[in-house]
Amino acid sequence: MNPTSPASPPEFEATSGSVTFVGSGPSDLALLTLSGSRALKFADLIIVDPTTDVEHVRALVPAHAQIRVSKREDDANQILRAVAQGLKVVRLHGWDYFTDADADSVLADVLAQAGHHSNVVPGVNRWSAALSYGAVTASAAFAALDATAGIPELEDWPTAQTLIIRVMGDKSRAVAIKAAERFGADATVLSLERMGTTGQVSDLTTWGEVTDIDPEERFFIIGPGIDESHRNRFAWFEGKPLFDWRVILPRTKDDVTALVDELDHYGASSEVVATMSIEPPRTEQAMEKAVRGLVDGRYLWLVFTSPHAVSAIAERLTEFGLDSRALSGISLAAVGRGTVEALARLGLVADLTPVVENTTGALANEFPAYDDLIDPLNRVLVPSADVAVEPLLVGLSRLGWDVEEVTAYRTVRAAPPPADVRDDIKTGMFDAVVFTSATAVRNMIGIAGKPHAATVVAAIGPATAAACEMHGLRVDVIADTPTFESVADGLARFADRRRSDQAAAGLPLTKPSQRKRRKRRKAVEPAG
Template identity: 30%
Template sequence: MSGIVWLVGAGVGDIGLITMRALECISQADCIVYDRLVNKAILRYARKDAELIFVGKEPSAHQLTQEQINELLVAKAKSGLSVCRLKGGDPFIFGRGGEEAEALAEAGIPFEVVPGVSSYHAVPAYAGIPLTDRRYSSSVAIVTGYESSEAGNVRWEEIAHAVDTIVVLMVVGRIREVTERLMQGGLDSSTKAALIEQGTLPTQRTIVGTLATIADKAEYERVHPPAVLIVGKVVELCDKLAWFERKPLFGKRILIARDEDRGFEMARMLEAYGANAVCLPVLKIELLSNSQQMREAVVALSKGLYDWVVFTSVNGVKALFETLHSMGMDARAFSSTKVCAIGDATNSELRKMGIIADAVPEQFTTEAVAELLLNIGVHGKRILLPRAFGASRKLTNSLLEAGAEVHEVTAYKVLTNEELGEEEISIALSKPIDIVCFTSPSSVDALFKLVGEGLKATLRNARIACIGPVTAKRVEEYGLPVCIIASTHTTGGLIDAILSHFATTNASTPK
């Protein structure tokens, strides 16, 4: 039985611009065939068992020819697989999606086209350039700077006086020729032009000039693909309407040393403020769901033998509920038990599982939890405490001293991610880092273990931001100064501290 091919537009660089239908196809596909300009973070939404095939094309070097890609799609579908052909931008706008659809149709393979957000309108929007404006432009031409021999040469001289706004994709290598041809076609040399490199990403650069100067500026600024050229009066609005490059953390390269899942979440939060967030998954979380210890705790919980369950992390929640579900139980096992949670993330994870915490301390520390429970009264109470292997016993000891009976269970382990490749580490540390974020002492230990003493030299010009004083102390033990410490010990609190730091720094910097 034949499979199906989804020709999916992955949108431009900003992962937030991908469509819901595209995510559905990515998450369902047996095989994903993807291009160079696809944001690799999108592949996180693929199934764990999905086959990932890179067929990226550089301007002068192709991984596979277009004919080979067509044959690959047909072969995979004929073997019964659902295939997601993931293409940057929109598959039917200079994406050769039409050729691939034609090959599939001729082979009798069912296919679906999923339109994507194209760079021709997304990139100008991120630079503050509306393609149409009733005062300046009522018509737009979208042109490729790369001329295909099959389609014939672009008629630049005709385009020059046919529309108000001209958008040129794939233009970097031919920008001088393109601008000269437009001027030969009658466009005034003083016509405004903007070249936008790495559009929609935190590395975006907008270079503004005129038809006469933009090629020289591009050469001087060493602009590299991908870049989009906008020509027309609407470019005059760029300075007033630019919004993306004015975000508070725009262009700041922030390294997040954490486990992959939580690191990715934090990266997305920082990207909302314009940061160039780089997640280096130095930690690996191993949930100990279904261990004998965890199963016994769940049985006791279901029998109402605990007065309280205290969750100190998201991972503790995940491990306990995985065990609970595997044993055919759900949130009803907590019917006679109260729940305490540290932190917004832990509380949010509990809500996903149908549990609203009875107690959440204002300060997200074990000391605050102990104080809260002691004020409530825990003498003679039985408390279940799902913890990380090797976690501090401060909370346990405080509860024991107050007369509680504490049952600690090891719910998960926090390990150094030994599978992290040297190449991934090298790429993350190869460019200057503005800020390094540490969210636990274990993340500090893991980064130093994986990188070694050379890390001090690499981070000598970086600001170090820590989620709290305990983590900051560990950083200082390695001989590095800490610049930012969150007063609220959560991911959101750490990001707020970083924003506050730069707001103060920028305000005190002479203009």
Template identity: 35%
Template sequence: MAMKSGKVYLVGAGPGDPKLLTLRGKECLEQADVVLYDYLANPALLEHLKPGADRIYVGRRGRGRYGEQAEINQLMIERAKAGETVVRLKGGDPFMFGRGGEEAEAIADAGIQFEVVPGVTAAVAVPAYAGIPVTHRTLASSVAVVTGHEDPTKPSPTLEWDRLASTGGTVVFLMGLKNLRAIVAHLTACGRSATTPVALIRWGTRAEQKTIVGTLADIVKKSEMAALEPPTVIVVGEVVNLRAKLNWFENRPLFGTTVLVTRPQEQASEFADLLTAYGASVLPFPTIAIVPPSDWTSMDRAIAELGRYDWIIFTSVNGVRYFLERLDAAGRDIRALDGARLCAIGPRTAQALAAARLKVDLLPSRYQAEGVLEAFQQEKLIGKRVLIPRAEVARDLLPDELRARGAEVIVAVAYRTVRPEGDLAALKETLRQGRVGVVAFTSSSTVKNYIECFTNVAEARML
């Protein structure tokens, strides 16, 4: 029986802000067996992939093995013929100067099923994030989107500069920074006024967005003085003047800061949303993953003796989760905790217990072992039995000090932390580009595992 062929999805990654990915694009990433992504696709989008999905960088900058278009086409076809779901993740929109049409042709010629998932194009989104509407009822009734560099193999250029210069509307050039001097010369030679406003927007919609405003007369000099580099969108037209009033994105307090978040993926979303609301760009790179213990013996023994504890101290949300899951696996429920008083470290831990209809008797004001010990100062612990479901590796300060005060303390391993596999190559490339301003650590384990990602001093210095 012939193997069933897979399918290729040409997915627009959007202009850079990961929240501008379409819902359909997210669905495709979640189903993908392999994703081929390019330089302009935000690596944060890869968090939507299922565990075990292959990630292949095919950008023309840096670390990619596959730099030629024919190689990329062949790789997509081979993986699809092997029965896999392939996502080709392309910056912006696949069919807007992204060679998506060429790739679709190659896939169709190979007899492979494919689907095109449009993306939010940088031609509109990037100016919008710079406070520039590409059309405006009183300033621009038309907009032209133009490639900043034509295919060099063409026998002759095909851009109609006289028409671009004479419309009076907005002209947006994509991928044109290296040809900025020529673009300015063509427009002015064809009659566009030298006083026409121009904006250059680098890494638009991302935390590192940088905008330079000038006119056709001085924008080349301003670009050179700022040492501006690609990727940069060029906007020409009177609408650029609206930026002074409409610049919303760059005025947020954390604008310009990319924060690398090392928390476990399932626990990072709320923190990431808070950072994003203040203007930061969040790059998820979990350095720990929470998994069940390799041996349930201590937990099973603790659950078997639940009626004999005076206190149960939950140190984290993870401890609550895995304790209750193991309790259920043992065929018991929260009634087994009757008689035990509950202590929770931190409001999130208390919320996790409340979600299970368990009332917290003690919530220390300091969310650490020292805070628990302070809260227990007035408790008579001599002869009391205390259960602490916690991580496999944790500080012994709490159980040791409680024992010193006369309590019988049982530590049960509820979960353990491991270092997950992440796209280390993508992380190192991002660090090399200087695009990370802050690395957020939430525990000693996240620090330890992050450092272990680097094999030598030179790599570590990228921080």
């Protein structure tokens, strides 16, 4: 028998290898537990569902780890071979393994052979997720019915007071007809679609009114907890101030992942549009000379003003067959949280960061003066973009340092976004736009045009707001402090006030993009 064929998995031998089955929950990996994250952090091989965002997983695992997409029939063999080689394997699943009827049999196959070399990290199961996202408090006795594989006869339905039914949307009517026989066509039921996404829709209806929808997962919940007045007290998900708002984030050279997370907390769906592209310098000689100087001990200080400068130096070191250890003995200074984090990813800690304000000027104010009695060298290297960091250079020179600036990368305006995104920006299909710098304002208008007048405009500070107004944009939100947290909070408070004003005026609660659009008038041909 071929030992590598799916029918005959390799004989398991005890090694230092292990396998951990990690569950998560709806909305990709947003509900991954701490235990699950820890397992990913030390994994050598990760096998994921075909629907999993591989790039999202890559951000959570070590640089050396391999990520493979599940092929189901060969998963057990892959896992057992890897464990036998001493690797730490993680099989990442979108839900909880033991309560998910869709989970494959690989768990049972591997557990039977790997024994104590296996571990299971529970995930969020579909049934408790439906109750939580539907804001339903279950009764003392509740049950689940999975009708995706077939609708059972009525005598096989659970009898609990609270019942959760899972079905594919195109079979909704068939389930409703069967449920009406038991509960009555006029019985109230909560329908939950696109659970856990910003497009979630929960609607109270009756079994007689249920119709088929797109063939996606759908949940029906019955029981005392679905009453509208009862659920409104717990409507934590669809009640978020920016729920289902479509927000566009023009990005320059800085990472806006933290801003995406902040807006996601308030229920928004963010789309990042790059308005600036990072490119290498036009000539490489200056950077090569600078890196050789670092290795040869020419500089006492190395000052990083952005994460891109960190990446540029790291890439040049790699080209020379070196790593971050080549910077041993050089004092490091960094401006900005992103720059500090970029250094941390290389295993480096900055010796100096600004305390009062995270700017190059503030760094110059807090930088130590050159002392020829204790400092063996007076040279400082500042790798930066092709735009000079003048306040820093002048400040360090006044302190007695010999500053050498080198162009590590260039910032150029990015190519325009796809035509459909440009059209959505101009026609008001985005509910809000968040500008994080004056450069972002200029660049986005340059490559994509002005946002529609109905789009809510949020600015991270007064200078950014002034740039918006200079380009004819009405600014609705200005952050109290120039941080991602503050601008996201300001936009959420604006949305809350807007919704309160609509309710007070007796108007329907709508998003900015849900305005009444004018119909184009037909051209009238002149009388002939």
